[in-house]
Amino acid sequence: MVLVKDAWLASGWNHSIRLVDVRLRLIYNPTPASKDLAVAAGHRRVNAFGPRYNAATALQDSLYVPGTGALVFEFGGRPYFPSTSPTVFFDFRYVPATPAIQPTDMRPAGMRWQSARRLSLTSTLPWGRARQVDGVLTDMPYVDYPGPVKPLPEPPPDPDILDTYMIANTVNLVVLPSRTPIEAKNVRVGLDADSFSWSFSADIFTQAALDLVRPDADGAKTVELDINGWKWVLLVERYSRQLRFPTEAYSISGATRPQMLAAPYAPLRTSLNNAPINAAQAAEAELLNTGFTLDWQATDWTFPTGALSYQGHTAMQVIARLAETVGGVVRPARDADVLAVVPRYPVPPWEWELVDAPISRIIPPAMMTELGGEWTPQPAWNACYTSGTSHGVSMLVRRAGTAGDNPTPDVFEDWLTDQPANQARGIHELSKGGNIEIVSTTIPLFPFTDDHGVGLVLPAQLCRVPESSGAWVGLCLAVDISAEGTGAVRVKQQIKLERHH
Amino acid sequence: MATTNPWKRFIGLLPGGVRTVATVRSIDTSSGISEVELRTGIRITVRGVDVPVSGKAYIADGTIIGPAPELPHFDVDV
Numbered sequence: 405m406v407l408v409k410d411a412w413l414a415s416g417w418n419h420s421i422r423l424v425d426v427r428l429r430l431i432y433n434p435t436p437a438s439k440d441l442a443v444a445a446g447h448r449r450v451n452a453f454g455p456r457y458n459a460a461t462a463l464q465d466s467l468y469v470p471g472t473g474a475l476v477f478e479f480g481g482r483p484y485f486p487s488t489s490p491t492v493f494f495d496f497r498y499v500p501a502t503p504a505i506q507p508t509d510m511r512p513a514g515m516r517w518q519s520a521r522r523l524s525l526t527s528t529l530p531w532g533r534a535r536q537v538d539g540v541l542t543d544m545p546y547v548d549y550p551g552p553v554k555p556l557p558e559p560p561p562d563p564d565i566l567d568t569y570m571i572a573n574t575v576n577l578v579v580l581p582s583r584t585p586i587e588a589k590n591v592r593v594g595l596d597a598d599s600f601s602w603s604f605s606a607d608i609f610t611q612a613a614l615d616l617v618r619p620d621a622d623g624a625k626t627v628e629l630d631i632n633g634w635k636w637v638l639l640v641e642r643y644s645r646q647l648r649f650p651t652e653a654y655s656i657s658g659a660t661r662p663q664m665l666a667a668p669y670a671p672l673r674t675s676l677n678n679a680p681i682n683a684a685q686a687a688e689a690e691l692l693n694t695g696f697t698l699d700w701q702a703t704d705w706t707f708p709t710g711a712l713s714y715q716g717h718t719a720m721q722v723i724a725r726l727a728e729t730v731g732g733v734v735r736p737a738r739d740a741d742v743l744a745v746v747p748r749y750p751v752p753p754w755e756w757e758l759v760d761a762p763i764s765r766i767i768p769p770a771m772m773t774e775l776g777g778e779w780t781p782q783p784a785w786n787a788c789y790t791s792g793t794s795h796g797v798s799m800l801v802r803r804a805g806t807a808g809d810n811p812t813p814d815v816f817e818d819w820l821t822d823q824p825a826n827q828a829r830g831i832h833e834l835s836k837g838g839n840i841e842i843v844s845t846t847i848p849l850f851p852f853t854d855d856h857g858v859g860l861v862l863p864a865q866l867c868r869v870p871e872s873s874g875a876w877v878g879l880c881l882a883v884d885i886s887a888e889g890t891g892a893v894r895v896k897q898q899i900k901l902e903r904h905h
Numbered sequence: 906m907a908t909t910n911p912w913k914r915f916i917g918l919l920p921g922g923v924r925t926v927a928t929v930r931s932i933d934t935s936s937g938i939s940e941v942e943l944r945t946g947i948r949i950t951v952r953g954v955d956v957p958v959s960g961k962a963y964i965a966d967g968t969i970i971g972p973a974p975e976l977p978h979f980d981v982d983v
Contacts, residue, residue, distance in 0.1 A: 541917040597909075598908055598910035598912070602982075724954060760936070791976060794974060797976050797977045798976045798978045798979070799981055800978070802981070816925065823979060827981050827983070830981070831983050840907045842907055881909050
């Protein structure tokens with residue numbers, strides 16, 4: 405039923421809007437409005453024909469310059485400030501008159517708008533990833549600060565703090581190059597700071613799978629392990645089988661490919677440098693024609709002619725000894741033939757709490773499922789004597805602000821041939837002292853593509869643990885990833901952190 | 906050193922391998938030992954008479970193994 409007062413209401417709609425009017429047309433017209441086409445600013449004439457004002461001349465006129473005549477004032481190296489108390493004094497101050505603004509362009513100046521010319525429409529800009537050109541220092545001279553200017557390091561990724569983390573773990577083990585998958589359980593892969601390759605072990609189920617990975621006339625087989633998207637390429641070096649009624653068990657173990665650079669795979673070399681060479685160059689020369697590449701991030705130093713000499717060393721022995729000379733470690737890549745030589749302590753422990761410490765990871769305590777500690781104290785050394793033997797320099801590295809009365813054992817290395825090397829080694833030796841606790845903790849291994857800012861923690865990376873009792877910084881010493889259970893579904897990442905108290 | 910590597914922990918326990926440089930102060934040729942002064946001023950006797958008095962000698966595990974050069978020295982505070 406319609407109320408009476410609504411009986412005469414009629415809708416104002418009809419079909420006058422056609423589909424053709426729905427189209428919206430935007431006309432791009434960059435031409436400015438006609439009132440803006442010529443903009444002219446008016447001005448008044450002030451002192452149009454007087455002498456031109458010159459600021460430099462005005463300043464020169466206001467200065468007192470003593471002449472060479474008899475009247476020469478001795479100002480004692482400072483400006484002459486006349487005193488008003490004596491009866492006679494000079495006052496050289498001259499205040500120039502404020503100049504009036506003078507017009508320069510007498511004709512009205514007009515600015516015209518028009519579209520800019522478009523040139524080189526086809527050329528493209530060679531954009532790519534930015535690269536650091538200046539090295540560590542900014543090389544910016546600051547007039548009031550004489551010290552070095554260091555940019556802050558890149559901050560670590562912020563971990564996502566969630567109520568619940570759900571991970572669907574995926575563990576795949578395939579034989580290369582055919583990529584035949586094999587079933588595995590109890591997979592463990594790990595690396596510690598003093599190792600140059602990841603170690604690996606797994607249990608497999610069948611004799612057929614074992615036959616796929618067993619070494620034969622072609623040498624050791626390579627397998628690819630994929631845990632949550634983190635990939636490792638591994639050489640299977642050992643296998644074992646246990647037959648006990650009613651089960652049979654097979655296990656394999658191995659290491660990543662940098663093992664090829666050490667005994668028994670690599671040839672032994674003997675060498676003496678007949679030209680000055682850098683440590684990074686020497687390490688790269690060891691990798692010539694091996695397919696491996698090197699990323700030297702530790703201190704680099706120079707060997708004079710005849711200082712780099714060794715006999716019967718494999719390539720990895722030489723690189724590890726070079727790294728050890730300056731307190732570095734060799735860190736292998738997971739699935740590429742890349743070695744990184746990084747300082748074991750990115751910065752010494754007394755600088756870990758500073759704002760510019762290069763923290764790589766933040767490990768939220770909420771993710772730590774297991775926690776343990778081992779107390780391994782060392783003397784709190786405050787001085788270190790490092791020296792080359794036949795070449796180079798000797799150096800006493802002392803903690804600033806201490807008497808240097810508690811020295812470490814003296815370090816004599818044949819390859820400490822330069823000052824930066826001595827200093828880096830001294831800092832490394834001092835870093836080893838103090839009240840050290842090795843904290844072992846277990847965190848999940850998040851997928852490679854969605855790592856919640858935590859991901860895989862590598863040795864020689866600094867980690868900050870923001871515990872409720874106070875944040876602390878630890879150096880990662882070792883990481884062990886285990887995948888246990890049926891189908892290797894329980895993936896854990898155990899890391900060991902060196903914490904200085 | 907804080908490490909979790911079993912091999913590094915093991916060789917850290919082994920004795921020997923201590924090398925140092927000292928200045929020879931006196932030589933006793935009859936018994937074949939030299940009295941040397943370490944960098945810190947402490948004197949010890951070591952086996953070997955090959956380095957003349959006031960020369961620098963390498964000492965490894967209590968034995969003079971050869972003469973040592975005079976290297977330039979630096980002091981650094983870190």
